[in-house]
């Protein structure tokens with residue numbers, strides 16, 4: 001798995017703009033909240049480390065990852081927001097729910113990127129277990145929230 005080889009909190013500084021004047025929307029799923037709140041902490045820390053101001057970061061929550069696409073669209077349609085970050089964690093269960101939600105949110109986030117012509121970042125974990133999720137939410141494989149924030153910045157520096 002790629003993230004066992006690459007720490008999610010390690011990144012190059014190529015195309016990394018300073019975020020002082022940039023505005024971000026972050027939409028966070030409440031499902032698996034221990035994980036998604038850690039993803040949010042990582043994204044916020046990383047944005048602020050690169051100059052983002054608290055007043056320029058707009059955070060909204062949605063019930064589950066399935067709702068991330070619409071939440072991301074509501075943020076993306078605001079003209080002053082430069083980039084949106086969608087954070088969620090879908091854990092493989094005993095039913096096919098995992099497949100439907102994962103596919104739906106990946107497709108939905110892609111559509112919002114293209115519809116609004118601005119970066120909408122897929123910060124969604126799709127692990128088999130809670131342990132794997134925690135490993136990627138500030139654990140031994142870093143934090144996907146950091147990666148999502150860096151991806152937003154790099155796309156704005158494109």
Ligand code: DLZ
Nearest residue numbers: 029031063064065066088089090091097
């Ligand atoms: C229903 C459901 C299930 C089974 N698992 C997850 C999950 O692991 N992660 C997640 O973010 N959301 C899950 N949900 C909730 C759905 O995303 C969605 O909120 C509901 O199906 C209502 O539309």
